[in-house]
Amino acid sequence: xxxxxIKSIGYYIPSGKMSNDEILKQVENANRxxxxxxxxxxxxxxxxxxxxFLGIKERSYxxxxxxxxxMAEKASLNAIERAHIKPEEIECIIFSGVNNPFREPSFAxxxxxxxxxxxxxFFDINDTCNGFLKSIEIAYFYLKDxxxxxxxxxxxxNPYEVGRSFGETFGIERLEDMDNKFSALYAGSxxxxxxxxxxxxxxxxxxxxxxxxxxxxxxxxxxAPNTGLPKTKYKKILNGVWADPRRISSLIIEEMxxxxxxxLKKNGIQIDNIDLFFTHQLGDNVTFATLDKLNIDRQKAPIxxxxxxxxxAAANIPVNMAKALEAGIIQDGxxxxxxxxxxxxxYSIAHVLW
Amino acid sequence: xxxxxxxxxxxxxxENLGITLNEINRSSSFRDDFRIDSLSVVNFLLKIEKKFKIxxxxxxxxKMDNINNAxxxxxxLIQERKT
Numbered sequence: 001x002x003x004x005x006i007k008s009i010g011y012y013i014p015s016g017k018m019s020n021d022e023i024l025k026q027v028e029n030a031n032r033x034x035x036x037x038x039x040x041x042x043x044x045x046x047x048x049x050x051x052x053f054l055g056i057k058e059r060s061y062x063x064x065x066x067x068x069x070x071m072a073e074k075a076s077l078n079a080i081e082r083a084h085i086k087p088e089e090i091e092c093i094i095f096s097g098v099n100n101p102f103r104e105p106s107f108a109x110x111x112x113x114x115x116x117x118x119x120x121x122f123f124d125i126n127d128t129c130n131g132f133l134k135s136i137e138i139a140y141f142y143l144k145d146x147x148x149x150x151x152x153x154x155x156x157x158n159p160y161e162v163g164r165s166f167g168e169t170f171g172i173e174r175l176e177d178m179d180n181k182f183s184a185l186y187a188g189s190x191x192x193x194x195x196x197x198x199x200x201x202x203x204x205x206x207x208x209x210x211x212x213x214x215x216x217x218x219x220x221x222x223x224a225p226n227t228g229l230p231k232t233k234y235k236k237i238l239n240g241v242w243a244d245p246r247r248i249s250s251l252i253i254e255e256m257x258x259x260x261x262x263x264l265k266k267n268g269i270q271i272d273n274i275d276l277f278f279t280h281q282l283g284d285n286v287t288f289a290t291l292d293k294l295n296i297d298r299q300k301a302p303i304x305x306x307x308x309x310x311x312x313a314a315a316n317i318p319v320n321m322a323k324a325l326e327a328g329i330i331q332d333g334x335x336x337x338x339x340x341x342x343x344x345x346x347y348s349i350a351h352v353l354w
Numbered sequence: 355x356x357x358x359x360x361x362x363x364x365x366x367x368x369e370n371l372g373i374t375l376n377e378i379n380r381s382s383s384f385r386d387d388f389r390i391d392s393l394s395v396v397n398f399l400l401k402i403e404k405k406f407k408i409x410x411x412x413x414x415x416x417k418m419d420n421i422n423n424a425x426x427x428x429x430x431l432i433q434e435r436k437t
Contacts, residue, residue: 042404045400046397046400049396049400049412050393050396050397050400052412053392053393053396053412053415053416054393179397245391245393245394246371246372246390246391246394249389249390249391249393249394250388250389250390250391251389253385253389253391254389283393285391285392285393286391289385289391289392
C-alpha cells in the first residue's frame with residue numbers, strides 16, 4: 001500500500017484550437033509534391049472520415065505567449081494555490097512528458113526556477129505516456145523515506161513545439177503510411193500537476209502497479225530525425241512519429257483488461273466498487289473497448305477530453321481528474337482507478353480513495 | 355453491380371486486416387475474435403469504399419462490429435450503387 005496523499009491537482013489547457021481542416025491543410029501541404037490530386041484527395045478524405053468516426057473536432061495547442069514552459073508554470077502554480085501552500089514548501093519536482101523539449105537542462109529545473117525555487121531536487125523522467133503515473137511511484141519512495149514533505153509532479157505536453165521530429169510526421173511516401181502517422185494528427189497540448197504529501201484527508205493513493213513487455217518496443221515510436229534503430233520486425237519505420245496502430249490497439253484490448261483484473265484481485269480491490277475510471281485517452285475506440293471488456297459501465301468514465309482537446313499524452317489523466325474535481329464528480333469517499341497504457345509497452349494502474 | 359461472394363470477402367479481410375483465412379466466419383467479431391479495434395475497421399472500410407466505389411456512412415460503419423454485418427451492409431451498398 002502506498003498511502004500517500006494528493007494535496008491538490010492543477011492544470012492548464014492553452015486557448016488555441018486547431019480544427020481538423022487546419023491540421024489536414026498541413027498534411028496536404030507536406031504531401032502536395034508527392035502524390036497526384038486523386039491520391040491526395042483520398043488521403044485527406046480518409047483522414048476526415050476517421051476524425052468523424054472518433055468524434056474529434058479540434059485539438060488544443062499553444063498560441064500567443066503560451067508554450068510548454070508557460071503551461072508547466074501555470075499548471076504548477078494552479079496546484080500550489082489549490083494546496084494552500086507556498087512554492088518554497090515544494091522540495092522536489094519531477095517532470096514527465098512525451099514532448100519534453102529540453103535535453104539540457106532538465107525541464108524540472110526550469111520549472112523550479114520559474115516558480116521561484118533555487119534549491120531542491122528537480123529532475124525529469126521519461127516513461128512516455130505512463131510518465132505521470134510512474135512519477136507517483138517515484139514520489140512514494142521519497143515520501144515514505146520522509147526525505148520530502150511536498151513533491152510536485154508536473155507534465156506539460158506541447159507536441160507542436162518539438163520541432164522537426166513532429167513536423168516530419170506529416171510527410172509520407174505511400175498513402176498507407178498515413179495509417180502509421182495518424183495518431184499524430186490528434187495530439188493535443190496541455191499541462192497537469194499534482195502535489196503529493198505524506199499527510200492529507202482526501203486523495204489517498206493506495207496502490208500503483210505496472211506491467212511491461214519489450215517485445216513490441218518498435219510498435220510505436222517518436223524519435224529525433226535520423227535516429228539509428230536496432231533491428232525491428234517492421235520492413236520500414238518512418239522518422240518522427242510512427243506507430244503500428246492495429247498492433248498497439250489489439251495488444252491493449254487483449255492484455256490490459258487481463259492485467260487490470262489480475263492486479264485488482266491481487267490487491268484486494270473489487271472492480272465493482274470502483275466509482276470512477278480515468279484513462280489515458282488514445283481514442284474512444286481503445287478506451288471504450290478496454291472498459292467494455294472489463295464490463296465497466298462507460299458512465300463511470302465521465303470525463304472525456306479527447307474529442308475537445310485531442311490526446312494529451314501524459315497530461316490526459318491529471319487534466320481529466322482536475323476537471324472531474326471542478327465538476328464535483330469526484331466526491332469524498334470516491335474510489336478511483338487511474339489507467340494508463342504507453343508505448344514500450346507498459347500498462348499501469350493507480351488506485352485512489354478520495 | 356453484383357454482390358461479392360463471401361469467400362472473396364474473406365480473402366479481402368485476410369489480406370487487409372492480417373486475419374487468418376480459416377479463422378474467419380460470419381459470426382466473428384472484429385474486436386472479440388480478432389482484437390481489431392473499431393478505428394482499424396474504419397481504415398479497412400475506407401479502402402473498401404475506394405475499391406468498390408461505394409460510400410459507407412458513419413452510422414453504417416458503427417454497425418459493422420462483426421463480419422456478417424460488414425458483409426451484409428457492404429453488399430447492400432454495392433448492389434445499390436448506381437453504375
